[in-house]
Structures are given as C-alpha cells and as structure tokens.
Amino acid sequence: MLGPIILIAICLMLLGLSIYLFLQGLRKTATEKVLNRLAAGQPQLAVEQTKWVGLERMFLRAGLGRPSERFGLWLSLWAAAMGLGFLLGSWVGLLIMLLVPPVALRLYIAIRYRRRIRRMIEQLPQLLDHTVRSLKSGRTLSDAVLGGIEASEDPLKAAMGRVQRNVQLGVNLPDAISDFAELYEQDELRMFALGLKVNHRYGGNASELLENLIKLIRERDQGARQLRALTGETRMTAWVLGLLPLILVSYFMLTNPGYMLGMWHDESGQTMLLSAAALQVLGSLALWRMLRSV
Numbered sequence: 001m002l003g004p005i006i007l008i009a010i011c012l013m014l015l016g017l018s019i020y021l022f023l024q025g026l027r028k029t030a031t032e033k034v035l036n037r038l039a040a041g042q043p044q045l046a047v048e049q050t051k052w053v054g055l056e057r058m059f060l061r062a063g064l065g066r067p068s069e070r071f072g073l074w075l076s077l078w079a080a081a082m083g084l085g086f087l088l089g090s091w092v093g094l095l096i097m098l099l100v101p102p103v104a105l106r107l108y109i110a111i112r113y114r115r116r117i118r119r120m121i122e123q124l125p126q127l128l129d130h131t132v133r134s135l136k137s138g139r140t141l142s143d144a145v146l147g148g149i150e151a152s153e154d155p156l157k158a159a160m161g162r163v164q165r166n167v168q169l170g171v172n173l174p175d176a177i178s179d180f181a182e183l184y185e186q187d188e189l190r191m192f193a194l195g196l197k198v199n200h201r202y203g204g205n206a207s208e209l210l211e212n213l214i215k216l217i218r219e220r221d222q223g224a225r226q227l228r229a230l231t232g233e234t235r236m237t238a239w240v241l242g243l244l245p246l247i248l249v250s251y252f253m254l255t256n257p258g259y260m261l262g263m264w265h266d267e268s269g270q271t272m273l274l275s276a277a278a279l280q281v282l283g284s285l286a287l288w289r290m291l292r293s294v
Helices: 002-026 030-039 053-061 067-136 141-151 161-168 173-184 187-202 206-230 232-255 257-265 267-292
Strands: none
Touching (some): 053 173, 067 187, 141 161, 141 187, 161 173, 173 187, 206 232, 232 257, 232 267
C-alpha cells in the first residue's frame, strides 16, 4: 500500500514543479526578454554569495556552470530515484539511492576538475609564450595577456573568460588573475598572478619574468611525469587491492550465484556482506588518499 502512495506523491511533486516552471516562464515580460538579449555577451555584475557557494565553486571549476540553474530538476530526479529504490529494495534500496547519487556526483566533479585543470596547465605555457611575443612587439602587458587569452583554446580560454570580464568591469589585471588563481587553487596560476602583481607594483622586465615562469612550469611538468613513472608500480598495486574484492564477488555471482544469494538471505550473512561492503568502501577511500599523496 505504501508503494503506490510514494509513486503518487512523486508524480504530484513533478507535476507541481512543471506547473511552477511554466508559470515562471510566463511571468517574464517582453521588456525583460529584450533586456536579456541586449545583455548577452556583456560583462556581468558580481553575483551575491548564497548558501551554495561551495557547491557553485565546485561546478564552476569543473566547467559545469551554476548548479542553481537546474537545481529543482535534479532534486526532483533524486527524489524519484529514492522512491524507485524504496519500491525495488525496501529501506536498503532507499538508503543506496540516498547516498550513491551525491557520492557519484562528487567523484564525477572531482575527476572532471582534475582533467580540466591538467589540460589548462598544459595550455598555460602557450598563453605565456604568446604574451611574451606580444610584449616584445610593443604591446602593453594587459593587452598582451588578453590577446594571449583570445588566442588560447578551450578549456583555458573559457575559464579565463572570467579574467576578461573582470578587466572589462574595471578590475586591474593582477587582481583579476589572482581571483582566477584562487578559484582554481593551482600553484602555477598563483605564480602567474604573483608575477603580475610584482611587475605591476615594482616594475621590471615582464617578458623575462614570464619566460622564467614558462621554464618553471615545464620543469614542474617534467618532474611530475618522472614521479608518475617511478610510482607506477605503487599505483598499480593500489588498483589491484581495490578491485580484487569486486572481481571475486563478480566471479562468484557468475559461477555460483546461489552461494552469494544464500548469504544475503541469511541474517548473519547479510550483516557480513554489508560490513564487507562498508570496509571495501573505507579501504578504497584510504587507498585513494594515499595515491593522492604520491
């Protein structure tokens, strides 16, 4: 009896959400639409900080935009997934659907951010090299950096659009680069921002400073590659230790499913399986933290 009630509640919630979005779209007047078209591509004012600053920061760094744009839709889908999990697996299914989507989203954002920032650091020497050549041709430092951003490729160009908008709003270039570096929390970007601040305050040869920064970034990248080559055996061992229990369980389910199902239907066996799953998760997290420190 409880299952149909949950389904009805989910349907009513989704229906109410669709009606709300429809009415919200109707409330926009023709004047607002015209203003939105005129404002497209123009510098945007700073958005007031909300309670979801941390979540928005993670989404922006991963290149996913702001989560508040589709927050209601994602929340509704999560509620529907929890209701479906309760219908299929009772309280265990509800608990799984309650925990798995946020953890999976967090892992996806972390992986996407690491790949994106790695690609950005690989593109940074090209931007700096373009800036140095522009400086030697007689352009100012600000124009040279903005020209280097325009000549870059995504994801660095899309990410540094934040710098261009801040400069257009009147922020000086060192502060705009510093804000960008603090958003992505990367040492190479912070060194870039620090170099521009020092040059802006005390003067000096900006092209020589940027050339030294290019050399430093490339040496750090070479050192990181050598470290990954030296620690390859350690990382492979961690992957084997993390995946071996899952491979064994999959093997048992394929060759003798009654063995695992018999344990699941037994009360003590179910407790052992759940404890083993919890220990597997904790062990995988410990191995992941250890790998990050290598």
